[in-house]
Amino acid sequence: MQGPNGSGKTSLIRILCGLARPASGRVTWNDTDVHRDFVSIRDKINYVGHRRGVCDELTPLENLLFAGDLHTRQTHNDCLAALEKVGLGALSNTVCRKLSAGQIQRAALARLLVTDATLWCLDEPFTALDTQGRAIIESMLSDNAKNGGISVVATHQPLSLSGSNIKSLNLDG
Amino acid sequence: MNFVPFHKYGTPKYFYSWSLALRPWLGGACVLLFIAGLIGGLFLAPTDYQQGESFRIIYVHVPAAWMSLFIYIVMASAGACGLIWHVKLADIVARACAPLGAWFTFLALFTGSLWGKPMWGTYWVWDARLTSELILLFLYLGYIALQGAIDDRRTAARAGAILAIVGTVNIPIVHYSVEWWNTLHQGPTVSKLDAPSMDTSMLIPLLIMALAYNLYFVAVLFERVRCEILEFERNTNWVKELTRDKGVV
Amino acid sequence: MNDALNAARAVALRDLKRHLRRRQDLVQPVVFFVIVVTLFAIAVGPDAAIFAKIAPAGVWVAVLLATTINLDAMFLSDYQDGTIEQLLLSPAPLPLLVASKIFAHWCATAGPQIAISIVVAIVLGLEGPVVSALAATLILGSPILSLVGAIASALTVGLRGGAMLQALIILPLYMPTLIFGTAAMHNAALDLPISAEIYFLAGLGVMAVSLAPFAAAMALRIRLS
Numbered sequence: 139m140q141g142p143n144g145s146g147k148t149s150l151i152r153i154l155c156g157l158a159r160p161a162s163g164r165v166t167w168n169d170t171d172v173h174r175d176f177v178s179i180r181d182k183i184n185y186v187g188h189r190r191g192v193c194d195e196l197t198p199l200e201n202l203l204f205a206g207d208l209h210t211r212q213t214h215n216d217c218l219a220a221l222e223k224v225g226l227g228a229l230s231n232t233v234c235r236k237l238s239a240g241q242i243q244r245a246a247l248a249r250l251l252v253t254d255a256t257l258w259c260l261d262e263p264f265t266a267l268d269t270q271g272r273a274i275i276e277s278m279l280s281d282n283a284k285n286g287g288i289s290v291v292a293t294h295q296p297l298s299l300s301g302s303n304i305k306s307l308n309l310d311g
Numbered sequence: 312m313n314f315v316p317f318h319k320y321g322t323p324k325y326f327y328s329w330s331l332a333l334r335p336w337l338g339g340a341c342v343l344l345f346i347a348g349l350i351g352g353l354f355l356a357p358t359d360y361q362q363g364e365s366f367r368i369i370y371v372h373v374p375a376a377w378m379s380l381f382i383y384i385v386m387a388s389a390g391a392c393g394l395i396w397h398v399k400l401a402d403i404v405a406r407a408c409a410p411l412g413a414w415f416t417f418l419a420l421f422t423g424s425l426w427g428k429p430m431w432g433t434y435w436v437w438d439a440r441l442t443s444e445l446i447l448l449f450l451y452l453g454y455i456a457l458q459g460a461i462d463d464r465r466t467a468a469r470a471g472a473i474l475a476i477v478g479t480v481n482i483p484i485v486h487y488s489v490e491w492w493n494t495l496h497q498g499p500t501v502s503k504l505d506a507p508s509m510d511t512s513m514l515i516p517l518l519i520m521a522l523a524y525n526l527y528f529v530a531v532l533f534e535r536v537r538c539e540i541l542e543f544e545r546n547t548n549w550v551k552e553l554t555r556d557k558g559v560v
Numbered sequence: 561m562n563d564a565l566n567a568a569r570a571v572a573l574r575d576l577k578r579h580l581r582r583r584q585d586l587v588q589p590v591v592f593f594v595i596v597v598t599l600f601a602i603a604v605g606p607d608a609a610i611f612a613k614i615a616p617a618g619v620w621v622a623v624l625l626a627t628t629i630n631l632d633a634m635f636l637s638d639y640q641d642g643t644i645e646q647l648l649l650s651p652a653p654l655p656l657l658v659a660s661k662i663f664a665h666w667c668a669t670a671g672p673q674i675a676i677s678i679v680v681a682i683v684l685g686l687e688g689p690v691v692s693a694l695a696a697t698l699i700l701g702s703p704i705l706s707l708v709g710a711i712a713s714a715l716t717v718g719l720r721g722g723a724m725l726q727a728l729i730i731l732p733l734y735m736p737t738l739i740f741g742t743a744a745m746h747n748a749a750l751d752l753p754i755s756a757e758i759y760f761l762a763g764l765g766v767m768a769v770s771l772a773p774f775a776a777a778m779a780l781r782i783r784l785s
């Protein structure tokens with residue numbers, strides 16, 4: 139999803155993942171109304187927004203274990219593996235207050251690997267990431283698509299994903 | 312029963328036109344009742360043997376106190392309607408009620424205080440009824456502050472509805488405080504089930520004044536709601552046509 | 561069901577961990593409480609008899625103010641770092657998670673608060689029955705303050721004018737608890753029974769426990785929509 143600042147990308151993503159209500163109309167996914175039957179599909183949605191959902195006082199590992207607990211129980215090793223995948227293996231026990239913005243962003247996106255969610259709603263996931271980080275996230279998005287999931291991504295930058303079905307939506311101001 | 316036509320009259324657009332049509336009737340009836348009530352209360356009702364002439368402030372004080380409780384219930388109910396059934400007009404009505412309710416509460420407290428000085432010898436006493444009425448004033452002010460702090464009107468209305476519903480706990484406390492605690496404030500004179508403890512000649516002007524206050528509330532509420540509707544719906548065609556006709560860009 | 565309880569426990573443990581890692585946040589309300597009591601003492605002046613009469617009220621008001629100022633800690637940092645949104649999207653029922661947060665906040669703040677209040681009451685020279693009335697009403701009243709405070713905190717989280725607005729909303733809702741708490745202490749000073757006030761506080765507590773988490777959860781949903 140692309141568009142200039144203020145075009146409503148964030149609002150649209152929040153409506154799609156069930157946080158906000160639309161003024162009119164419905165959102166359905168797999169024939170389930172997202173707002174009316176939210177309870178049945180909550181565990182399939184994952185959201186990483188502007189406020190990333192990473193607590194400064196905890197370590198990335200603790201943040202992931204908490205995210206796992208909120209959805210379905212994940213083991214210690216699963217969380218460590220997720221952190222390795224996003225390149226934070228060595229920093230998994232450092233308090234997030236001491237990490238850079240890019241590292242915190244990676245920790246937030248590691249959450250996507252720790253739940254069973256297949257619908258990913260990402261609002262500007264590439265902010266603060268270096269080229270290596272971008273590559274990791276793009277490979278995660280491709281993997282999600284291969285596993286039959288959907289990723290809704292709002293971004294300024296063009297994506298380069300191999301072999302997946304990319305639909306582009308342009309929002310006017 | 313066919314609900315569809317009834318539902319139409321609850322939409323902001325239709326509410327705007329039919330409430331505008333009612334305005335002269337409401338205003339006229341209100342003025343007439345005020346005049347009748349004030350003449351009845353200030354001149355025709357006999358002098359109280361215990362309090363003399365100063366009891367006449369009852370005709371301003373008691374209806375104001377009744378209104379302060381009634382408006383809060385209207386506000387909380389409208390808020391609940393907006394919250395549960397997403398009725399837009401209910402949100403607008405709740406928001407518009409709050410300043411009116413606050414002013415009636417203040418009026419009740421102020422006139423009560425003026426009455427307290429000759430009757431009890433003091434402007435204020437911290438008994439159950441006065442304290443709970445003061446808490447009611449603070450609840451109104453908190454509600455107004457909350458609505459003002461949230462920019463999006465819809466979110467503000469829903470947040471305010473929760474606050475109003477939580478504060479409803481205070482209403483029975485205000486009403487029954489004179490029965491549950493030993494207070495300086497006198498007991499209830501007009502109750503739903505018993506015969507009133509006040510003489511008819513004094514009671515009639517009181518009821519007329521209560522009706523007048525109610526009509527005033529309804530008339531002014533409708534005015535405020537109409538203004539809010541124009542605010543809420545400013546992007547719709549019918550509002551644009553209306554304002555264009557009146558020469559407002 | 562198991563998952564829901566698991567999530568609730570995770571929320572509580574996480575909050576407690578956060579409180580422990582910022583220990584100065586636990587100490588500041590206690591210091592604030594002592595400062596307010598000191599202000600009271602300075603304002604009343606040197607007359608010991610008058611002060612002895614007002615001290616119980618002063619202690620309760622100081623408890624209220626310290627609790628009100630501390631309410632931010634419940635939701636504000638979670639709102640700012642986006643955790644509230646994660647809670648909203650979790651399959652576990654939100655009122656349960658909110659109740660868990662309130663419980664963690666109460667554990668971290670009420671314990672020191674009650675302890676310091678009793679110490680201050682003894683230091684100020686209040687008599688035995690009054691101090692035990694204070695302890696009893698605080699133990700019953702502090703959950704009510706946390707629960708009702710959570711509603712106001714959830715309604716105003718992240719708004720401009722936040723702390724003042726929160727105080728303006730919460731203090732009228734705190735007044736019944738204050739009325740019964742101080743009535744109990746006044747009765748205790750006169751050697752009268754305080755069972756009526758204790759029952760009322762217990763009743764308010766039951767109402768708060770059963771209703772406040774739902775109201776606070778709805779308020780959070782509204783604020784983040």
